[in-house]
Amino acid sequence: MNIDAILWDYDGTLVNSVPKNIDITKQILSSVAPRFAGGNLPKYLISEELYHVANHQAENWQDLYLNYYGMTESEMLEAGTLWTEFQLKNTTPVELFSGIKKTINEISLPQGICSQNSSENIKRVLQLNKLNNKFQSIIGYDDIPSKSQKPAAYSGILCLKNIFGSTLIDKTILYIGDHEGDVVFARNIEKELINNCRIISITAKYSGANIENWINKPDFVIENPKNLIEIINNS
DSSP states (O other), X not given: OOOOEEEEOOBTTTEEOHHHHHHHHHHHHHHHOGXXXXXXXXXXXXXXXXXXXXXXXXXXXXXXXXXXXXXXXXXXXXXXXXXHHHHHHOOOXXXXXXXXXHHXXXXXXXXXXXXXXXXXXXXXXXXXXXXXXXXXXXXXGGGSOGGGOTTSXXXXXXXXXXXXXXXXXXXXXXXXXXXXXXXXXXXXXXXXXXXXXXXXXXXXXXXXXXXXXXXXXXXXXXXXXXXXXXXXXXX
């Protein structure tokens, strides 16, 4: 098996962004849904542990906001328009997971990122860590239509076209994420790609993913980033 490219999720896979995301969400809620102010925060924003529960169960960010935070659809849509602005203003530090930088630098294959985070924010974090030259394509939630968010295949197809152009023939791609929705995302990309392309799903357990109850199982599970190098070398 020859691997042609690596695609990554961002939050929970490349970086631990939970403290920052909680802080940003609280700020956005105070702007678009002040009824949550004070002691009325949704329970899933009270602690990092509860945030992880909601984040790993929700299908995507819209589902998270609607069905876990209890926002109305209009509040959710307004919150989506504010995310990049609030994120770029927020100074809560975001750290790469241990071993990620070394792993990325060891990979000589084309790499891309498909995320529900802001692409501008992702690029800024990569630049701070001197990794921006390692990624040929970065697709965030603000680069695609709201109804085409992950786990729909749209961002993955766009990311791959940015890397390979229109020559998506006989390609084998690894996609690494931390969420059951990332497994579904990989499967959806493969369904849309014809011409003998394969998307291999890998789940990163190091940020707390618990796959035992997942209906959709990945092809591989990694306990730490260096396990990805082992998969590539043994392919």
